[in-house]
Every structure is written in structure tokens, then in C-alpha cells.
Amino acid sequence: MTALLEVTETPAPPRTVLPERPHDDEAAVPRTSLGALPLENRFLTWGARLAALGLSWVIVERLLPVSGLGWFVVVAALCNVTLLAAGTFVFDNPVAVADRVVQWVVTTGAVIVFGTLASVLVFVFKRGWPALHHWNFFTQTMHTTLPDAPYNQGGVLHSIVGTLIELGIAIAITLPLGIGTAVYVNEVGGRLARVIRTVVEAMTALPSIVAGLFIYSLWIIILHEPRSGFAGALAIGVMMLPIIARASEVVLRVVPGSLREASLALGASRWRTTWHVVLPTARPGLATALILAVARGIGETSPVLIASGYATFMVTQPLHGVMSSLPLSVYNSVIAPEPQAVVRGYATAAVLLMLVLILFVIARLLARPPSTKPSVWRRLRASFDGVPRRARSATSTAPLTETEVSP
Structure with missing residues (x-):
């Protein structure tokens, strides 16, 4: 009996010791930005850059048998990343060293890309500035102007108009076809969708001269139609169509499937779901696909030269006569x-x-996409009201007094 009356003692659970809350004077200073480097790392970055410039000058001008600005830039970049990695390894762990090196590589790659683009723009505008600063270059044609005429005579108005007409026709043809192909492949599917996807991927690598020869054979030789701006637009459309279809398909895949499921659960058909849910959601991506296609088609020269031809006068009828363009x-x-x-x-x-x-x-x-911010007109209208904005906000948030409450 005494054994049954004995009460076994259970061990008490361990106490959780909470960390003490720091005092106000010992509180950590929050970082203003997650990507901002500490002050010592900034000094290290700029010190490595300055030291790399001096070290590269010594290596290129005194040690290596080569010289020039190109070699100086290459050696300075290598010295910069080496000094940056060594200095980071002294103050931090290897993970931070790898992070700084990768950050330097990405930043250097971006600088090279933007530097190349800027150099191309500066070179083209500098070489063409003697003709660009004359207004007649944008308002006249070369119909009655000789190639060696002064710059205040002639222009490229006929080429600008021809490029816009051909590009507009190509966009009107390829945009619905490309987006429709992407919708069929991604939203409908089936055995035929695989074949279409394979053909589209193969056409993205189609040489431009082949597209021009295809339109020349079909439109001019078989159908006995003359060389015209419409034929050039067809050649440009052959180059733009696979890009729009492929890029649009990738964009439609990114649309969340939950949006489709919610629309179908509410009773909408597949077509209404695609038209009212999928396509509006993917509209910015579809615009990017169109931009990529325009960038490919607007600079094509060989297919337009074969199918359309070149003229020095203004042509506004795409079905009658040759039509010039800016690449030509x-x-x-x-x-x-x-x-x-x-x-x-x-x-x-x-x-x-x-x-x-x-x-x-x-x-x-x-x-x-539509923004929730007020338009510029509404903001200007609000700024010109009789009551300032701060006064209106203060009046709307201030508590009512007794005289305002009483009738």
C-alpha cells in the first residue's frame, strides 16, 4: 500500500532563458539598404581601384613589351579584382571573397555592355552629324539630289516613310499570327502543338537571305507580282513571326495556373479565360515579344533588297512599285x-x-499595366486649387470642435 501511495516526482522542464533586451543606448543601428556595403568595404573598393591603376601603369609601361590603352584597361581590370579579393580575404571569410569577386564580374560585364552601346551610338552620331543638323535631311528625298551634293540638299524622308509602312504591314500580319500560335501551343496543346513548336524554334535561326528568297520565289516568280513594299513587308514578317510566337509562348507559360483555374471554376469557357484573364495578365510580356521582333525586322537589309528594291523618291503605295527603307x-x-x-x-x-x-x-x-496613381492632369489640377494639399489633409484629419459638431 505504501508503494502505491508514493508519488513519483517528474523532472521540471528546462527554463527558456530569453535574451535581455538591449538598452536604448546599445541598440543596433539598422542598415539603410541590404545592398549597401559597410564603410571599410567601400574604402577597400576604392583603394583597390586606385592601386590597380598605379600597378597597371607600372606593368604595362615598364614590365610588359606591349603598350596602349587597351592593354592598360585589361591589366587594370585584372589587378583590380586581384587586389579586391586579397583585401577582402584579410578582413572577411572566403564566402565574402567569392561574393565580392562575382559582384565585380557582373558589374564589369554591365559596364562593358553599356560602354559598347554608348561607343556605337557616339561613333554613328559623330560621323553623321554634318548631315543630321540640317533639317532638310528629315523633310526631303534624294530624287533630284546627287550623291556628292552638299548636306543642305536631299534627305531620307522617303526611306522613313517606307520603313514605317513596311514595318506596319509586317506587324499587322505577324502579331495576331504569332500570339495566336503561342495561345494554341500553350493553352490548347495536343500532338500538333509539338510540331508547331519545333517548326517555330527552327525558324528562329532562319537566315534573312533565305526569307527574302522565299518571298521572291513565291510572290514574284510564282504569283507574277512586281517587287513592292508589300513584298518587303512579307519578307520582314517571315523574320518576325517566329520571334513573336516563341517569346509569346514563354510569356504565357509564366502566367499562374491559379488564374486559369479560378476563371474556369467561375464558369468561364476556355476562350473567355484566355481572352479576359491570360492575355491581359501577359500584356507587358507580349509587348516585349513585339519589341524583340521589331528589333529583328527593322534592321533587315538583304530580304528587303531582294523583295522590295530601292528607290530615291517617295512611294506611299505598298502594292505599286519599289519602296525604299532606312537599311537600304x-x-x-x-x-x-x-x-x-x-x-x-x-x-x-x-x-x-x-x-x-x-x-x-x-x-x-x-x-x-494601369497604375493606381492619379494622372498628371489630376495632380496639376489639385496643385492649382485654392486650398493647398497639406491644408486639405490637415483639415480632413483634424478632430471636429464643439461648434462644428453642434447644428
Whole structure:
């Protein structure tokens, strides 16, 4: 009986010791940015850069048998990453060393890309500036102007109009076909979808000269149609179609499947789900696909030369007669022996770059998702009201007094 009455003692659970809350004067200072480096790492970064410049000068000018700006830049980059890795290893662990080296590689790659792009732009605009600063270059044609004429005569208006017409026709044909192909492959599927995907992937590597020869054989030889701007637009469309289809398919795959499931669960058909849910969600990505296709098609020269031809006068009817374009104007100007024609070729290339930039900006603005911020007009209207914005906000948030509450 006594054994049954004995109470076994259970061990008490271990106590959890909570860390003490630091005092106000000992609180850690929060970091302003996760990507910002501490002060000592910043000093190390700039010290490695300055030391790399001095060390590379000694190596290139005193030790190596080569010299020049190119060798100096290469040696300075190698010295910079070496000194940066060594200095980081002294103050930190190997993981931080690898992080700093990879960060340097990525930053250097971005600088090289942007530097190359900037050098191309500066070179083209500098060589074509003698013709660009004349307004007649944008408002006249080369119909009555000789290749060696002064820069205040002639222009590329006919090529600008021809490029816009051909590109507009190509976009009108390839955009619905490309997006429709992507919708069929991604949303419908089936055995035929695999074949279509394989054909689209193969056409992305199609040489431009083959596209021009295809349109020339089909449109001019078989159908007995003349060389025209419409034939050039068809050749450009052959180059743009696989890019739009492939890029649009990738974009449609990124759309979450939960959106489709929610639409189908509410009773919508597959077509209404695709039209009202999938395509609006993927609109910015579809604009990117169009931009990539335009960048590929607007600079094509060989297919347009074969299918459309070159003219020095204004042509606005795409089905009647040859039609010029900016790439053809660049080609015909650069191969000419006159220096004035070569300068006009560089100026035409600069106009082509500006046109591409304008088209990219327009495509981005049209495909931008709706914003919840008030428009510029509403903000200007609010700023010109009689009561300032701060006064209105203060009045709306201030408590009511007794005189305001009483009737």
C-alpha cells in the first residue's frame, strides 16, 4: 500500500532563458539598404581601384613589351579584382571573397555592355552629324539630289516613310499570327502543338537571305507580282513571326495556373479565360515579344533588297512599285565612293536608331499595366486649387470642435 501511495516526482522542464533586451543606448543601428556595403568595404573598393591603376601603369609601361590603352584597361581590370579579393580575404571569410569577386564580374560585364552601346551610338552620331543638323535631311528625298551634293540638299524622308509602312504591314500580319500560335501551343496543346513548336524554334535561326528568297520565289516568280513594299513587308514578317510566337509562348507559360483555374471554376469557357484573364495578365510580356521582333525586322537589309528594291523618291503605295527603307539607304550610301554619301549613310543609321527607340517607348507605354496613381492632369489640377494639399489633409484629419459638431 505504501508503494502505491508514493508519488513519483517528474523532472521540471528546462527554463527558456530569453535574451535581455538591449538598452536604448546599445541598440543596433539598422542598415539603410541590404545592398549597401559597410564603410571599410567601400574604402577597400576604392583603394583597390586606385592601386590597380598605379600597378597597371607600372606593368604595362615598364614590365610588359606591349603598350596602349587597351592593354592598360585589361591589366587594370585584372589587378583590380586581384587586389579586391586579397583585401577582402584579410578582413572577411572566403564566402565574402567569392561574393565580392562575382559582384565585380557582373558589374564589369554591365559596364562593358553599356560602354559598347554608348561607343556605337557616339561613333554613328559623330560621323553623321554634318548631315543630321540640317533639317532638310528629315523633310526631303534624294530624287533630284546627287550623291556628292552638299548636306543642305536631299534627305531620307522617303526611306522613313517606307520603313514605317513596311514595318506596319509586317506587324499587322505577324502579331495576331504569332500570339495566336503561342495561345494554341500553350493553352490548347495536343500532338500538333509539338510540331508547331519545333517548326517555330527552327525558324528562329532562319537566315534573312533565305526569307527574302522565299518571298521572291513565291510572290514574284510564282504569283507574277512586281517587287513592292508589300513584298518587303512579307519578307520582314517571315523574320518576325517566329520571334513573336516563341517569346509569346514563354510569356504565357509564366502566367499562374491559379488564374486559369479560378476563371474556369467561375464558369468561364476556355476562350473567355484566355481572352479576359491570360492575355491581359501577359500584356507587358507580349509587348516585349513585339519589341524583340521589331528589333529583328527593322534592321533587315538583304530580304528587303531582294523583295522590295530601292528607290530615291517617295512611294506611299505598298502594292505599286519599289519602296525604299532606312537599311537600304544605309547600304546604298555607304558603298558609294563619295564622302558625302558615306556621311549620309551614317546619318541614316542614326535616324534608324532614333526610330527604333521611339517605337520601343511607344510599345512600352501601350503595354504598361494601369497604375493606381492619379494622372498628371489630376495632380496639376489639385496643385492649382485654392486650398493647398497639406491644408486639405490637415483639415480632413483634424478632430471636429464643439461648434462644428453642434447644428
